[in-house]
Amino acid sequence: MSLKKLHIQTIGCQMNVYDSDKIAQGLDPMGYRLTDSPDKADMIIVNTCAIREKAVQKVFSYLGRVAGLKQARPDLIIGVGGCVAQQEGDRILQRAPYVDLVFGTHAIGRLPALVARIETERQRVVDVAMGTCIEEPDGAVMPRGETEVSRFVTIMHGCDNFCTYCVVPYVRGRESSRQPDHILDEIRGLVDTGVREVTLLGQNVNSYGQKEGLPDFTSLLEKINDIEGLKRIRFTTSHPKDLSEKLIGAFGILDKLCHHIHLPVQSGADRILKKMNRNYTSSQYLDKITKLRHTCPDIAITSDIIVGFPGETEREFTATLDLIATVGYDGLFAFKYSDRPNAPATRFTDKVDEHVKDQRLQKVLELQEKITIAKNRALVGQTRAVLVESYRLKPASGTGEAGTGQWTGRTSTNKIVHMPAAEAGPGQADPIDKGFLIPVLIKKAFAHSLWGLPDGSGARTACGPKGESSHAA
Secondary structure (H helix, E strand, O other): OOOEEEEEEEOOOHHHHHHHHHHHHHHHHHOEEEOOOHHHOOEEEEEEOOOOHHHHHHHHHHHHHHHHHHHHOOOOEEEEEEHHHHHHOOHHHHHOOOOOEEEOOOOHHHHHHHHHHHHHHOOOEEEOOOOOOOOOOOOOOOOOOOOOOEEEEEOEEOOOOOOOOOOHHHHOOOOEEOOHHHHHHHHHHHHHOOOOEEEEEOOOHHHOOOOOOOOOHHHHHHHHHOOOOOOEEEEEOOOHHHOOHHHHHHOOOOOOEOOEEEOOOEOOOHHHHHHHOOOOOHHHHHHHHHHHHHHOOOOEEEEEEEEOOOOOOHHHHHHHHHHHHHHOOOEEEEEEOOOOOOOHHHHOOOOOOHHHHHHHHHHHHHHHHHHHHHHHHOOOOOEEEEEEEEEEEEOOOOOOOOOEEEEEEEEOOOOEEEEEOOOOOOOOOOOOOOOOEEEEEEEEEOOOOEEEEEOOOOOOOOOOHHHOOOOOO
16 A cells, blocks of 8 residues: 555634544555655645634635645645535536545544545535544544644534524534543544544533433543543533533632633623524523632633624613623633524624724734733742643854753643753753653743743653643643
8 A cells, every 4th residue: 555645724713623533544555655745745635614704715725725736746646624614515526526525524534434425536626525423533543653642532422502603513413422431432443543632622511412312521521531641631522501400519629620611602792692592691601600700619601792793782782791801711712793594693783883893802802812911920939730732942142052842731720831951961861751740830921821840849740730720820
């Protein structure tokens, strides 16, 4: 079997990153090996996102850039997968006739057969068929190349919420949960390769297992918490309407569960929340925030905000600003509303002017930046446990001095922390390494990160999950 080179361009969310790993794993037995260079690839796959119009534009912009490669090498296979592929189907072939393969979100398991068909018949193929569930990958999705400290693990697919602005149920299908044993086996396999943190993925992890009669999400977290060698557990995304008392309580019980939750609110105005079909009010949302902070006082809370939803008045936008200030989020993902195919809000007539949306988005970003910087500055002088994820050599300065090493990791509350690498003496090992859980004294705070110094008194003894205080950020 001759070896071939595969380049995957991933656009979109964490679930797309996980799906790209599944794509690479599925094509590996066919001789395809990953390359970072599309110029050297025998196959280029664009794994796409359709959640916002800007993401769709990125897809076709990228396809335009690789069109010349196809012209120079006609045997190059170009494929489009993911949500845009599911949404657009064979219309992609009409818009980009040099594309050979279009496969939807439920077709990843069928991808090797599709590629084999293209290789032998040299015909373009479209497969966007959707079933009631997605086939399990052939074995766990394992890391490729350099050992990774943190990995994504999808625990469920699709969504049943049908928020009026959202295209997810139409491109990823209805909600379907993976079997807990498959999830646990995958995580154990990842830990065996050196992974120390997993982020559990789903459009609404809070409703995991409900349709299938499986153990609920908190029960799954308890089982994952018992996996030996795993240090941290994260999850995203949570829907506020399904955030249970039991799950809130888990933040005070499970020692490996990180003190961070992403809880999208979208708007602070009840009328807009109702138009969005979110099924909670602003006061119900704030009540759950209060309970989270009572259970886990140092919990970091992040959220999503949509500005300019159809019909949003200035007063309703102000209510959103007030909610942001009241909660005091650690971070926000804020977006302008945009019409999406099939989403009901596309048919709403009271659209907000683009200029107004631009202004509102800027106000949200400016407010959140002030809150984030204040929260980061409050950590200066405190020691926090950091899971070390990566190392890089900072470039040498123009004065002729040698470059310096820098480690990067994250706190339990998902704050990025940079720290200098120690200069080990002859025959001595660096007291820090990837996967270590170490105490770090925070010395400086910035808008998007922290800088600190490792506390040498516990750099190696804090490696296990019990080495981190239940109150460490």
